[in-house]
Amino acid sequence: MTDQALPLQQEEKQFSLAKDAFIRLIANRLAIVGMVLVLFLFFVAIFGPYITPYDFLSQDLMARNQPPSWQHWFGTDDLGRDIMSRVIYGSRTAVIVGFSTVSFSLVIGLFMGALGGYFGGKIDAFVVWLIDITMSIPSLLLVIVINVSLKPPLVNWMDARFLATGNEFYRNTIWVDFVLVFGSLALIKWPKAARIVRGQILSIRNKNYVLAAEALGVPTAKIVRRYVIPNALGPIIVYISASLGEAMVLESSFSFLGVGVRPPIPSWGNMISDGLRIWQLYPHVLAAPAAVLAIVTIAFSFLGDGLNDALNPRQWK
Amino acid sequence: MTKLLEVNNLHTRFKVRNGYLHAVNGVSFSLDKGEMLGVVGESGCGKSVSMMSLIRLLPPAAQITEGEVLLDGEDITHASVSRVNSIRGSKVGMIFQDPMTSLNPFMKIGDQLVEGIVYHRKIAKAEALKQAARYLKMVGISNAEHRLNEYPHQLSGGMRQRVMIAMALLNEPSLVIADEPTTALDVTIQAQIVELVKGLREKLNMSIIWITHDLSLLAGMVDRIMVMYGGYVVEEAVLDDIYKAPLHPYTIGLLKSIPSLKTEAGSRLPSIPGAPPNLFSPPTGCPFAPRCAYKIGRCQDEVPMLAAVSGAGGERPHRVACWVDVRERGVEQ
Numbered sequence: 001m002t003d004q005a006l007p008l009q010q011e012e013k014q015f016s017l018a019k020d021a022f023i024r025l026i027a028n029r030l031a032i033v034g035m036v037l038v039l040f041l042f043f044v045a046i047f048g049p050y051i052t053p054y055d056f057l058s059q060d061l062m063a064r065n066q067p068p069s070w071q072h073w074f075g076t077d078d079l080g081r082d083i084m085s086r087v088i089y090g091s092r093t094a095v096i097v098g099f100s101t102v103s104f105s106l107v108i109g110l111f112m113g114a115l116g117g118y119f120g121g122k123i124d125a126f127v128v129w130l131i132d133i134t135m136s137i138p139s140l141l142l143v144i145v146i147n148v149s150l151k152p153p154l155v156n157w158m159d160a161r162f163l164a165t166g167n168e169f170y171r172n173t174i175w176v177d178f179v180l181v182f183g184s185l186a187l188i189k190w191p192k193a194a195r196i197v198r199g200q201i202l203s204i205r206n207k208n209y210v211l212a213a214e215a216l217g218v219p220t221a222k223i224v225r226r227y228v229i230p231n232a233l234g235p236i237i238v239y240i241s242a243s244l245g246e247a248m249v250l251e252s253s254f255s256f257l258g259v260g261v262r263p264p265i266p267s268w269g270n271m272i273s274d275g276l277r278i279w280q281l282y283p284h285v286l287a288a289p290a291a292v293l294a295i296v297t298i299a300f301s302f303l304g305d306g307l308n309d310a311l312n313p314r315q316w317k
Numbered sequence: 318m319t320k321l322l323e324v325n326n327l328h329t330r331f332k333v334r335n336g337y338l339h340a341v342n343g344v345s346f347s348l349d350k351g352e353m354l355g356v357v358g359e360s361g362c363g364k365s366v367s368m369m370s371l372i373r374l375l376p377p378a379a380q381i382t383e384g385e386v387l388l389d390g391e392d393i394t395h396a397s398v399s400r401v402n403s404i405r406g407s408k409v410g411m412i413f414q415d416p417m418t419s420l421n422p423f424m425k426i427g428d429q430l431v432e433g434i435v436y437h438r439k440i441a442k443a444e445a446l447k448q449a450a451r452y453l454k455m456v457g458i459s460n461a462e463h464r465l466n467e468y469p470h471q472l473s474g475g476m477r478q479r480v481m482i483a484m485a486l487l488n489e490p491s492l493v494i495a496d497e498p499t500t501a502l503d504v505t506i507q508a509q510i511v512e513l514v515k516g517l518r519e520k521l522n523m524s525i526i527w528i529t530h531d532l533s534l535l536a537g538m539v540d541r542i543m544v545m546y547g548g549y550v551v552e553e554a555v556l557d558d559i560y561k562a563p564l565h566p567y568t569i570g571l572l573k574s575i576p577s578l579k580t581e582a583g584s585r586l587p588s589i590p591g592a593p594p595n596l597f598s599p600p601t602g603c604p605f606a607p608r609c610a611y612k613i614g615r616c617q618d619e620v621p622m623l624a625a626v627s628g629a630g631g632e633r634p635h636r637v638a639c640w641v642d643v644r645e646r647g648v649e650q
Contacts, residue, residue: 120377208419209429215374215413216433216484217406226432230423313422313468 024310031306037299044088045095052085056266065282074288077271078278083288086266090289093267094248094296097182101247102240104186109193110236116194117201127198131191139188139250140257146184147259151176177261181254182247189243196239200232207231234308241304245297252293268293321491321524322348322371327384327394329363329370338596341367342548343384345623347633350491353518353525355535355556357571358545361593364528367545368494372409373401388492406437410485412495416478416502420469427465430484437488452483455520456513475506479513486517496528511538533575536560541633544568547594547604550623554635564626564637564644566609603640611641 025031044051053073060080068075074083116127154176162170204210205228213223251261252269256276261267268289275286329341340363348354358364369375371386372393386393388408393401405411413419421429430452431445438445446465453461456479469477478498485493495514499507515538518525527539535542535556542559544552544567552565563569570589580586591608594600600607606616625634627642 208413208415209421211374212411212413212419212481212484213421213429213432215372215405215409215411216488217402217404217437218432219402219436222432222436226424227421231421311423313470 020313021307021310025306028306028309030302031310034299034302034304034306037295038303041091041095041296041299045091048088048092052082052088054082054085056081056085056089057264058082065278065285067282067284075282075284077274077285078282083271083285086271087268087288087292090266090268090271091292093261093265094251094293096178097251097261097267098244098247100178101182101186101189101250102243104183105189105243106193106236106240108186108190109195110197112190113194113197113199114201117198117205124198127194131194134188134191137188139185140254142188143181143185143254144257144259146180151180154180181259181261182251185247185250192243193236193239196235197232200235201228204228204231230311234312237307237311238304241300241307244300248293248297319350320347321350321352321389323387324371325385325387327367327370327386328382329366329375329379330382331376332378332380333597336597339599340379340548340596341370342599344545344548344550345384346543346550346553348492348524348526350524351518351522352541353527353539355539355542356526356528356545357530357532357535357542359530359593361596362545363548363596364545365496367548368496368526368528371494372405372411374405374411403437406433407488408491410488410490410493412478412481412485412493412498414497414500416474416481419481420477422469424468425465426467426469426472426480429469430465430480430487433484434488449483449487452487453480455486455517456480456483457509458483474502475509478502478506478510482510482513482517486521486523489521490523492524492526494526494528497530498527499534500529500531507534514538532571544571547599548596549604549620549638550636551605551639552635552637553623554637558635562635564635564642565605565639566611566641566643567605569643570608603638611639611643611646613641615640 025035058081060076062080063072063076064080065078066072066076066080072082072084074087077083077086112127112130116124158170158176161167207227210223210227213227218226248268251267252272255261255267255269256273261270271289272286272293275282275289279286324347325345327341327344328339331338331340342363344363344367346354356364356368366375366379370379370381371388373381375381381394384394388404391404393404396404420426427446427449430449431442434440434448435442435445450461450465453464458464458476458479464472464476464480469480472480478501482498485495498514499510502510511534514525514527517523525539527535529535532542539556541553541555543550544559544565546567552559552563552568554564559568560572563572567589570587573587574589576586589608594604594607600617602615602617602619603609603612603621606612609616619640621638621640623636623638625636629635
């Protein structure tokens with residue numbers, strides 16, 4: 001932002017929209033709660049392996065399905081693994097899945113939506129056609145098809161590369177799950193973002209303030225940056241925060257169905273699906289990952305809501 | 318007086334699904350420095366589009382197909398995009414119809430006001446903001462320095478229109494185009510804005526084109542009036558001639574339909590029967606012929622040219638586009 005403190009008026013502090021928005025965000029308690037939780041999630045996801053009390057794989061068959069105790073805060077699962085360690089390690093999966101799905105779909109969606117909304121005509125018709133086609137593909141079916149058809153050859157290829165080169169990178173096939181399953185998920189999730197962006201651009205382009213800026217001779221790039229993008233931002237932020245939670249829930253359901261993240265790598269989804277089998281006897285096995293997933297989803301929506309309000313001057317009191 | 322603006326045979330059309338919509342069909346007029354012109358016509362008669370065409374502020378589907386616009390002798394219709402941008406930022410100011418939506422809700426008033434001059438004059442922002450505050454005071458906004466720092470939603474409609482006016486004036490334009498600037502405001506605010514513009518015009522000596530559908534609003538404000546119908550200029554004359562001696566049947570109809578205090582209570586307000594022409598497939602003859610009480614055979618087949626009225630003198634005589642001289646016909650509508 002080019003805004004600087006104006007010398008015009010000393011008694012009142014001058015801020016740019018970004019600074020103004022930050023101040024509003026800080027003042028919003030729910031948003032702060034969301035932000036703290038999200039930051040905590042990131043912290044845990046990044047430093048997970050260093051702060052887990054136990055190794056997420058180490059089994060203690062003498063202490064299976066233990067209820068929460070001082071040794072195991074969230075208890076242990078049916079193989080005697082510490083649930084808290086697994087939840088902490090699972091946050092990595094959740095963050096990677098959430099961000100890869102959302103950022104892939106957002107990049108494609110922004111590009112396609114902006115393309116259609118800005119150029120209109122035949123290009124727009126093509127984009128809308130593509131959106132319609134993509135939306136008609138059932139996401140579950142596609143992910144299963146990709147998983148079944150593309151994953152084995154890719155894993156084989158990586159094994160072959162490892163044998164040929166000895167490079168450790170090729171040994172860790174867990175990345176194949178992430179990239180393949182959630183990358184492809186993003187490939188069919190982009191229409192939602194594209195529709196939002198396209199709609200926003202179509203409506204903002206015809207707004208009088210854009211015309212007024214054009215009448216002042218403001219160049220197009222500046223109009224896009226200062227007029228179109230800020231006005232289009234609200235729904236996109238809501239889309240991001242809603243989709244982050246949604247992606248984590250989706251990952252859970254894919255893991256539940258056996259596609260996506262495979263055991264023993266913990267994800268909240270496969271922990272929930274494990275817990276579901278025995279939850280009548282040992283409810284804590286289900287409760288911990290489910291509660292964490294719920295809290296994180298809510299935290300993202302609090303933060304998204306807060307950001308949306310903070311960035312929109314019309315919402316200020 | 319020196320000429321500021323000259324428009325010759327301007328044609329603008331819109332590309333629509335199966336062809337073209339002919340919004341402006343050969344508009345010609347001129348404007349002197351310091352002169353104020355009122356452009357009158359009903360919705361969809363091409364008045365806004367023709368004035369927007371002057372500075373090429375048109376949607377992508379619109380296209381100027383013919384004619385030229387000379388501002389200070391410089392041809393705008395064929396100028397490059399960047400040149401047009403700099404003309405917009407330095408010589409022409411625009412005031413729009415709806416002040417409620419003409420300001421970006423995400424930008425402070427001050428930032429928006431100075432956007433144009435900071436870019437085109439390369440002056441420092443702080444300096445530009447000082448100037449903006451001066452103009453805000455000029456348009457009657459109190460506590461201007463404070464207002465610069467507010468967002469549009471904190472201002473009322475009348476205030477926003479004042480801000481828009483200040484924005485149009487800030488680059489010290491020689492021509493201001495006001496596109497129905499008072500239509501969205503209530504009547505008392507409307508009167509204030511009209512008074513404001515009249516005062517500013519005297520102070521800053523600029524030319525103004527005031528687009529409106531309200532003929533009565535222009536009385537006592539403008540020097541000349543141009544009446545448009547179906548994308549054509551049908552009559553153009555000094556204010557008094559239009560009011561006292563209108564020569565086009567459409568102008569006569571418009572004047573008759575202004576309510577006045579002399580109108581008998583309970584009587585119906587006269588109106589012009591029929592509907593405006595379809596600009597998608599314009600009639601071959603005079604566009605007003607189907608609704609005209611004075612029409613003769615020729616009106617159906619040939620478009621009348623805008624020409625000086627017989628007997629009218631002066632450098633810029635009363636012009637009318639009609640095959641009939643209504644002065645010779647005593648027909649009442």
